[in-house]
Amino acid sequence: MTALSLVVAAEEHGESSANPLIPAPYDILWSLIIFTIIVVVFMKVLLPKMQAILDERAEKIEGGLKKAEEAQSEAAAALEEYTAQLTEARAEAARIREDARSEATAIVSDSRTTASDDAQRIVETAHKQIEAERQQAIVSLRAEVGTLATELASRIVGESLADDARQQRIIDSFLDDLEASVNDKQKAEG
Amino acid sequence: MANLALVSAMTAATETSSDAESSTGFFGWLFGSDGFHAPTVDEFFPPALLFEGTIFEFNRIELARVIAAVVLMLLVWLVVRNAKLVPGRGQGAFEFLLDFVRFQIVEQVMSPENAKRFLPFLTTVFLAILAFNITGVIPFINMAGTSLIGLPIVMAVWIYVLYLGVGVKQHGLGGYLKLSLFPAGVPKGIYVLLTPIEFLQVFILRPATLALRLCANMMAGHLLLVLCFAATQYFFFEAAGFMKSMGAVTFAAGFAFTLFEIFVAALQAYVFVMLSSVYINMAIEEEH
Numbered sequence: 001m002t003a004l005s006l007v008v009a010a011e012e013h014g015e016s017s018a019n020p021l022i023p024a025p026y027d028i029l030w031s032l033i034i035f036t037i038i039v040v041v042f043m044k045v046l047l048p049k050m051q052a053i054l055d056e057r058a059e060k061i062e063g064g065l066k067k068a069e070e071a072q073s074e075a076a077a078a079l080e081e082y083t084a085q086l087t088e089a090r091a092e093a094a095r096i097r098e099d100a101r102s103e104a105t106a107i108v109s110d111s112r113t114t115a116s117d118d119a120q121r122i123v124e125t126a127h128k129q130i131e132a133e134r135q136q137a138i139v140s141l142r143a144e145v146g147t148l149a150t151e152l153a154s155r156i157v158g159e160s161l162a163d164d165a166r167q168q169r170i171i172d173s174f175l176d177d178l179e180a181s182v183n184d185k186q187k188a189e190g
Numbered sequence: 191m192a193n194l195a196l197v198s199a200m201t202a203a204t205e206t207s208s209d210a211e212s213s214t215g216f217f218g219w220l221f222g223s224d225g226f227h228a229p230t231v232d233e234f235f236p237p238a239l240l241f242e243g244t245i246f247e248f249n250r251i252e253l254a255r256v257i258a259a260v261v262l263m264l265l266v267w268l269v270v271r272n273a274k275l276v277p278g279r280g281q282g283a284f285e286f287l288l289d290f291v292r293f294q295i296v297e298q299v300m301s302p303e304n305a306k307r308f309l310p311f312l313t314t315v316f317l318a319i320l321a322f323n324i325t326g327v328i329p330f331i332n333m334a335g336t337s338l339i340g341l342p343i344v345m346a347v348w349i350y351v352l353y354l355g356v357g358v359k360q361h362g363l364g365g366y367l368k369l370s371l372f373p374a375g376v377p378k379g380i381y382v383l384l385t386p387i388e389f390l391q392v393f394i395l396r397p398a399t400l401a402l403r404l405c406a407n408m409m410a411g412h413l414l415l416v417l418c419f420a421a422t423q424y425f426f427f428e429a430a431g432f433m434k435s436m437g438a439v440t441f442a443a444g445f446a447f448t449l450f451e452i453f454v455a456a457l458q459a460y461v462f463v464m465l466s467s468v469y470i471n472m473a474i475e476e477e478h
Contacts, residue, residue: 020234020339020409021402026247027340034259035318035344042314046266050288051310053273060275 146171226424229416234338234409254325255335262321291316291463299467308470311352315345316463319404323455326412327448334455337408339401346401349466353396357473366473396469400462407458411451418444 150167240248269284277285291313296305322335336342357366370392371385418440425437 020231021405023338023340023343024235024247025245026241026252027338028344029245030248030252030255031341031344034255035341035348038259038263038318039311039314039348041263042266042317043310046263046270047310047313049270050273050284053270053275054285057275 142175145175149174226428227420229413229420233412233416251333251335251338254331254333255322255341257331258321258325258335259318262317266317287317288313295460295464296467299464300471304471304474308467312463312467315349315466316459319345319459319462320456323408323458324452326408326415326455327451332412332415334408334412336404336458337412339405342401342405345404345462346397349400349469350397353466353469353473356470360474370473396465400465404458404462407454411447411454414447415444415451418447 146168149171234251236249236251238247238249239253240246266284269280272278273281292305292309295316296309296312299305300308319336322341324334325331326334326337354366357370360366361369371388372381373384373388376384421440422437422444425434425440429436
């Protein structure tokens with residue numbers, strides 16, 4: 001389009017509506033149509049969709065925060081529980097150790113007692129046996145020594161000591177004396 | 191700054207348009223050539239593409255608006271369609287915009303409950319204005335959808351009806367009028383002065399300034415860019431000798447103003463939505 005025709009066109013147009021502050025009817029009409037379309041499309045379609053996304057995001061973030069908080073409190077509870085359990089376990093271990101120690105002490109002292117009892121019993125039994133054997137020896141010795149002495153005396157004296165009662169009395173007194181002398185000897189040694 | 195630019199551009203535009211035929215206006219005098227045509231207000235009344243002369247007349251500014259609207263909805267639809275909980279790059283950028291409108295604009299003005307109620311609409315207005323403004327620097331479109339007054343008027347009237355509506359719904363018709371026209375805490379005599387001012391303010395100036403501020407800024411921006419690029423074209427291809435190098439200056443200026451217009455596009459969207467929030471908030475609050 002040449003400059004001349006532009007000027008002509010401007011003149012044709014410009015004369016009727018040269019004031020730019022007074023709107024032409026077609027200007028208002030088109031503006032209204034276009035702007036109304038924009039408003040409707042934005043307010044009915046585009047912005048609600050966007051808002052839905054933004055709301056969803058806010059919700060997600062809030063949900064995430066809440067979840068994190070829950071997880072944290074859960075973890076704290078778990079930690080507390082573990083700590084309690086650990087303390088308990090430690091206490092139990094200490095108790096078990098203590099029990100074991102005291103049990104061991106008891107076992108040791110028990111066996112020590114048993115052993116000493118056994119030893120004492122053995123010693124006592126031995127003592128009794130020895131005493132019994134000694135008594136037996138004394139009795140048999142007494143009998144035999146009497147007989148031997150009587151026989152010896154008979155041979156020496158040449159007569160039989162027929163009176164058994166008298167014989168027995170003599171032997172007993174002899175043996176008593178003998179015993180007394182042995183005892184005296186022992187006392188002197190002891 | 192934008193207003194300053196507007197004043198200078200409008201002055202230039204009116205001066206040249208008044209002398210357009212003789213081409214001995216301000217720029218004609220400055221450059222002394224018949225080959226240079228400074229931009230005029232007629233920039234904003236391009237020839238019709240369809241339905242000329244009817245109410246359905248469709249020209250290149252309407253086309254720019256349609257393209258801006260379609261691209262905006264398409265982009266946002268692409269983002270929303272694939273929206274995920276963990277945002278990608280596009281979704282991140284879009285969410286940045288949404289958060290900007292919410293936290294930097296609306297929640298700065300309103301209580302969170304009210305903000306939630308009006309946020310979808312205000313977000314839509316912000317994105318729409320941003321899209322319509324940015325077409326001013328998009329190559330091959332080069333015309334902000336908001337630089338023709340119709341669209342800013344439609345949006346301002348929408349906001350106007352909205353804040354009047356919520357005000358009346360909140361306080362009743364009488365209550366809202368009393369609240370707006372007879373602010374509490376003022377001596378009775380002052381109402382003689384104050385009430386007409388408040389009436390002008392609430393019922394005329396607020397929507398009018400909303401529309402005019404947006405439109406004028408975008409018009410000024412467009413005129414500045416056209417001026418810079420037209421001059422560059424003229425200097426490079428029609429001026430002779432030393433004057434050719436002037437084209438580098440005007441091209442640099444055009445580059446700078448393009449960046450500036452991107453900033454203004456965002457700034458005006460911000461200002462429009464910020465003021466809309468303030469007006470709505472004034473209507474629903476108990477006292478102001």
